[in-house]
Amino acid sequence: MFGKHLYHRLVKKYVAYFGTLFNNIEVRRYEGNDIIGRLRVPISYASKDYYRQRLVSDPELARQASQMLPRMGFMMTSMTYDVSRKINPLHKFVSNVNGSLRSMGNSIPYDFAFELHVWCKMQEDGQQIIEQIVPYFHPDFTASLKLVEYMDLSLDVPVILDAVSNEDTYENSPDGTRTIIWTLQFTMKGYFFPDVESNPSGIVKHVDLHLSGAGGIEAQGQGYNSNLEIKPSPTSATQFDPYTITTEQNFFDTAMHFNPVTCEPQLEPYEG
Numbered sequence: 118m119f120g121k122h123l124y125h126r127l128v129k130k131y132v133a134y135f136g137t138l139f140n141n142i143e144v145r146r147y148e149g150n151d152i153i154g155r156l157r158v159p160i161s162y163a164s165k166d167y168y169r170q171r172l173v174s175d176p177e178l179a180r181q182a183s184q185m186l187p188r189m190g191f192m193m194t195s196m197t198y199d200v201s202r203k204i205n206p207l208h209k210f211v212s213n214v215n216g217s218l219r220s221m222g223n224s225i226p227y228d229f230a231f232e233l234h235v236w237c238k239m240q241e242d243g244q245q246i247i248e249q250i251v252p253y254f255h256p257d258f259t260a261s262l263k264l265v266e267y268m269d270l271s272l273d274v275p276v277i278l279d280a281v282s283n284e285d286t287y288e289n290s291p292d293g294t295r296t297i298i299w300t301l302q303f304t305m306k307g308y309f310f311p312d313v314e315s316n317p318s319g320i321v322k323h324v325d326l327h328l329s330g331a332g333g334i335e336a337q338g339q340g341y342n343s344n345l346e347i348k349p350s351p352t353s354a355t356q357f358d359p360y361t362i363t364t365e366q367n368f369f370d371t372a373m374h375f376n377p378v379t380c381e382p383q384l385e386p387y388e389g
Contacts, residue, residue, distance in 0.1 A: 123312050125265050131307050135231050142249050144242050163190035165234045187237035195230040202226035212268045219315050221268050224308035235299035243299050254278035267313045277304045323348045343368045
């Protein structure tokens, strides 16, 4: 947009982050209190109806469903601007990456809606999966993500569990096959970011304040009786380097005027 390419891969990172939360879930088979089998539940990026449509369109797949289930799928369903997290757009992130000073405008808060679907043939399989997920969300799970590589910027991104529901397709199945589908709805509190600027200008390192005899700031044409100079030492320091702030105030017996060409005080008003 506006002739400039901008791509921080943020949506891709949010999708990967969400899927990673659920990629290590397993279902166990029991005989009494003894574990007789373990099955790691596969997860893929797929809609709620994707697997259902595959079962309907492929009878052979439907007969094999008992061997293919349980499994999980997830999708990002929407993104919405979150006005409650809006912050001053004039503020900037500043970072020193390998000696290079970089800046970036403030974050733009967005809520990303996700749905996680659990398909299974047996109630206990679904219950095992749900009990491995729900306890970690009360109601949110938060991780720190490195969102903008060029800025070395990491922010906390909460994922909130909003609702859990399930349905049993047995009654509506024409061939009597049964699929139990659990649906978990989440909201991820993410961000978008503007472009990164390398070696940004506009960083104030020198303040020279002119004061009148009454203690106020110099009025137009009236001159000033003292000046207050504030600057870092060393002047080459960035915000990531060690530095001190030096303050120096000079007083004049006669009202002085500022020369914007030489940046020095003079007796007569400047006429440029």
